Amino acid sequence: MQYSQTAKKLTAEEKLKLLVSFGTRISAEIRLDLLLNSIAQQITQILNVGRCIIFLIDEDKQELWSKIVQGKGLAYTEIRMPLKTQGITSHVAQTGETINLHNAYEDPRFSMAIDMVTDFRTHSLLAIPLKNNAGKVLGVFQVLNKADGLPFDHNDEGILLLLSTLASSSIEIATLYQELYGAQLETLYRLAITAEYRDQQDTRSHLKNISIITYLLAGALGMSKHDMEVIKNASPLHDIGKVALADNILLKPGKLTPEEFNKMKEHTIYGGKILEGAKSKILQVAYKMSLYHHEKWNGSGYPKGLKGEEIPLEARIVTVADVFDALCQFRVYKSAWRPEDAYEYILQESGKSFDPRIVAAFKKIYHTIRKLYLPSKATLVQESQEQKSSVPTEQTIRQATQE
């Protein structure tokens, strides 16, 4: 995580105050991205430098990663580099030694790549290892451009080492938390695939598209980033109740008889039963989605025939995403619709099947959603093995919805 500031000289007393509050502020943050951002921001102020970049080691991939801002107002982008190179950051990460340079550009180990993409000019540089209590190197703290133009001295090295020591256990805990959260999401996603797998060959793209569309819809409706994330992660479970349907109903190639259709409708009830009373926020939202995703705004849906705002908002959102994507996908009983036709259908059903407010939000983001259905994007959304096993990240959504 990188943070830059325009230099402001701090008094010794202000510096001390910041140091004292450092530990308290970082121990309150469990989310890794926000924690790293907070650490980088505070170090920038305490040491009065132009920039602080925190690199962490990814053991599995043998890489160093960080997040940087590319230009003003743009989102953080993850950057990665091999752990074992001749570069400065690699050297510190591998040896645990400190590197202190007065003029970084004169050192052949210095790479200008980050400066170039971020429109920044590094002068002085201090890089120290981030170690845990057992002395294992977890990453590298880098500070650049001391505000007074002088080289970094022993005092700066001491403060940065102290700050990294204070930060290391918070970073370890947040990393662990992120891994556990990732494992939880992966499990939920694989569970959702299990439910959809029996009757759809293109399960993954259906679930990924639904995640992305619900995420964008929640954003267009003005929901918080946190709620957008929850909705995105819960939406693949909307049809979890299908696991309880018999093959002769779920896999029947022809038209269902009225009795069979009634059985089919029960997947909503089963979904509700499976997820009822869940403790996690994602599963609580998934419960509402699975039980109510076939309710209709005008009250003609099932299982309860709820009307208007009686239907939970999360279910009203996933319904629009589910119907749109199902129409665009090939099924044994129908060909794939053109997105434009599916879009027209969604608009026509405003106030009938769907909440008009959500249809209005859908209209706003349709130009972005449309990009998911361009031939080149179909492969992009189901790219790597890693991406196959989890709901799309914010970065994947950005990639998938770019021209």
Ligand SMILES: [Fe+2]
């Ligand atoms: Fe369903």
Ligand SMILES: [Fe+2]
């Ligand atoms: Fe579905």
